[in-house]
Amino acid sequence: MSVASLNASLPATSRHGARLVYVVPLVGALIIAAFPYMAGPHYAILMFSAMGFAIALMGLNLLFGFTGLLSFGHAMFLAVGAYTAAYLTSAKMMTLEVILLTAAVAAVVVAVPIGLLCIRYVKIYFSMLTLAFSMLLYSFLFKFYPITGGDEGLRIRLPAPLLIDLSKLDTVTILTGPMYFYVFGMLVVLTFLMWRLTHSAFGLGLRAIRENEQKAQYLGVNVQRYRLLAFIIAGAYGALGGVIVAIPVGLAEPSLAYWVQSGNLVFMLLLGGYTNFFGPVLGAIVFIFFQDQLMSYTEYWRLTFGVLLAVVVIFFPNGLMGVVDLRRVWST
Amino acid sequence: MTILRAIEVRKFFGAFCALDGVSLVIGEGEHVSIIGPNGAGKTTLVNVLTGLLRPSAGTVSFKGHDMDRLDPLRLSRLGMARSFQLVNIFPQLSVRETIAVAAISSLGMGGRAFAPLRNNRSVWEIVERVAGLFGLAGKLNQPARSLSQGDKKLLDVASAFALNPEIILLDEPTSGVSTAEKTTIMQVLVRAAKETGIKAIIQVEHDMDIVFGYSSRIIAVHNGKILADGTPEMIRARKDVMATVVGRP
Numbered sequence: 233m234s235v236a237s238l239n240a241s242l243p244a245t246s247r248h249g250a251r252l253v254y255v256v257p258l259v260g261a262l263i264i265a266a267f268p269y270m271a272g273p274h275y276a277i278l279m280f281s282a283m284g285f286a287i288a289l290m291g292l293n294l295l296f297g298f299t300g301l302l303s304f305g306h307a308m309f310l311a312v313g314a315y316t317a318a319y320l321t322s323a324k325m326m327t328l329e330v331i332l333l334t335a336a337v338a339a340v341v342v343a344v345p346i347g348l349l350c351i352r353y354v355k356i357y358f359s360m361l362t363l364a365f366s367m368l369l370y371s372f373l374f375k376f377y378p379i380t381g382g383d384e385g386l387r388i389r390l391p392a393p394l395l396i397d398l399s400k401l402d403t404v405t406i407l408t409g410p411m412y413f414y415v416f417g418m419l420v421v422l423t424f425l426m427w428r429l430t431h432s433a434f435g436l437g438l439r440a441i442r443e444n445e446q447k448a449q450y451l452g453v454n455v456q457r458y459r460l461l462a463f464i465i466a467g468a469y470g471a472l473g474g475v476i477v478a479i480p481v482g483l484a485e486p487s488l489a490y491w492v493q494s495g496n497l498v499f500m501l502l503l504g505g506y507t508n509f510f511g512p513v514l515g516a517i518v519f520i521f522f523q524d525q526l527m528s529y530t531e532y533w534r535l536t537f538g539v540l541l542a543v544v545v546i547f548f549p550n551g552l553m554g555v556v557d558l559r560r561v562w563s564t
Numbered sequence: 565m566t567i568l569r570a571i572e573v574r575k576f577f578g579a580f581c582a583l584d585g586v587s588l589v590i591g592e593g594e595h596v597s598i599i600g601p602n603g604a605g606k607t608t609l610v611n612v613l614t615g616l617l618r619p620s621a622g623t624v625s626f627k628g629h630d631m632d633r634l635d636p637l638r639l640s641r642l643g644m645a646r647s648f649q650l651v652n653i654f655p656q657l658s659v660r661e662t663i664a665v666a667a668i669s670s671l672g673m674g675g676r677a678f679a680p681l682r683n684n685r686s687v688w689e690i691v692e693r694v695a696g697l698f699g700l701a702g703k704l705n706q707p708a709r710s711l712s713q714g715d716k717k718l719l720d721v722a723s724a725f726a727l728n729p730e731i732i733l734l735d736e737p738t739s740g741v742s743t744a745e746k747t748t749i750m751q752v753l754v755r756a757a758k759e760t761g762i763k764a765i766i767q768v769e770h771d772m773d774i775v776f777g778y779s780s781r782i783i784a785v786h787n788g789k790i791l792a793d794g795t796p797e798m799i800r801a802r803k804d805v806m807a808t809v810v811g812r813p
Binding site for chain 1 (some may be wrong): 653687
């Protein structure tokens with residue numbers, strides 16, 4: 233069946249909605265791209281971090297939204313990315329591409345053995361196992377001072393993208409200028425790759441596993457292999473996100489692997505909406521900016537976040553993207 | 565030619581013996597119905613024959629391969645498909661996507677991680693052909709959960725057919741649907757089997773009109789044992805079997 237005939241088989245309202253679903257993320261991308269010109273440096277750097285979290289969340293959503301495996305330990309991959317950046321920049325390897333590639337490879341090395349064990353379990357058992365491994369990494373980072381810097385962490389020096397000499401620019405200019413657009417480009421490319429992945433035969437297999445593992449297996453889907461691949465890809469996205477998240481902070485610290493960080497990632501995913509492809513991106517942006525604003529207003533910002541989470545889960549189970557999912561609005 | 569063989573199969577659940585020394589051979593061209601009262605061991609037999617349950621004793625082989633070494637994935641690749649007693653679908657996937665899952669497997673395209681599925685002509689051709697055979701062509705974009713019970717059953721079976729199997733095992737394909745839908749399902753199923761070249765059908769069934777109307781061979785099971793095995797005429801002539809298994813002489 234051709235794309236045209238496939239489109240033709242959709243109701244007119246759905247086609248209209250489907251077109252809008254492409255337009256809205258495009259507008260969103262333009263807003264993110266223009267953000268350093270629209271907002272001050274503080275907010276541009278916040279958006280920088282949000283893009284890092286969005287990348288990590290796309291990986292988490294591949295696991296949860298598409299495969300049905302909720303990881304409570306995804307933050308361990310943030311730490312893998314951040315510590316890779318710290319080690320490499322302290323060893324004078326300042327090329328960002330090398331750092332990103334190494335972080336992805338490190339994530340794969342970590343994800344394969346952990347994934348092989350975790351994917352044998354589902355539901356709460358999978359969640360708890362991933363949490364356990366994350367806390368194991370946290371303890372290692374916290375206790376092995378000579379290697380990891382312990383609770384002080386390791387410094388990350390500002391790397392250079394595309395071998396550009398940025399030594400004459402100050403940190404804020406780099407983070408809101410060349411580096412910002414580099415990360416934006418990364419977000420676009422990784423979003424495109426994830427889109428292709430989830431709209432491929434492999435992506436359909438993952439959704440089939442999420443819906444009914446036993447039937448998927450009898451229909452020839454290699455459940456364990458698919459789950460492992462999803463776990464590894466999610467880990468690589470997590471580590472890439474971790475590099476980006478840690479760059480503005482300039483520090484890789486154990487709390488990146490702590491359970492609270494994993495909880496924040498799950499919160500962001502629920503906030504944005506795990507049933508929508510772009511939910512993780514929206515969730516990351518809203519969370520980071522909302523947290524920033526709340527923290528400046530009240531010391532009880534965690535309490536407010538708790539209430540917000542309860543409201544989202546009860547009234548908007550499909551998250552913020554569920555509210556603005558134009559495909560559903562138009563098709564009804 | 566033998567496709568499926570079971571030799572002296574026993575299956576225990578604790579102390580309870582669900583299958584007690586069952587032996588059978590399924591060959592090409594057979595449409596076998598397994599009948600028996602509730603608790604006779606019919607579903608357990610199908611589950612053992614499809615590798616879902618391991619026998620406590622005895623052996624099962626599919627196309628000469630020992631079932632002990634086959635998982636559902638390898639079975640599907642070797643040409644075995646099955647449907648389940650309760651409707652077994654992917655609720656959130658559309659009819660098109662559900663059949664596509666099997667079509668992708670039959671084409672060996674599951675590993676294609678970045679190629680857009682929308683442009684895969686061969687997958688959609690199988691989907692349209694199978695959906696057409698099962699009367700689901702007009703419902704391709706409908707989520708599976710929104711189908712009627714009869715259509716859900718058809719989709720369950722259709723997705724198994726899309727694997728292009730040699731043998732298909734159906735556990736009560738007409739249960740939970742209206743009498744009119746039962747006949748439709750069976751007509752569709754038999755026609756689809758002919759058109760797709762399926763070599764053998766094994767079906768667990770309670771409706772005796774369907775059993776005697778469509779089967780070429782009937783296996784009557786009672787208390788985990790095979791009580792009778794033969795053509796519909798032979799089974800009908802066995803008054804003891806009819807009284808025990810069917811409930812009427």
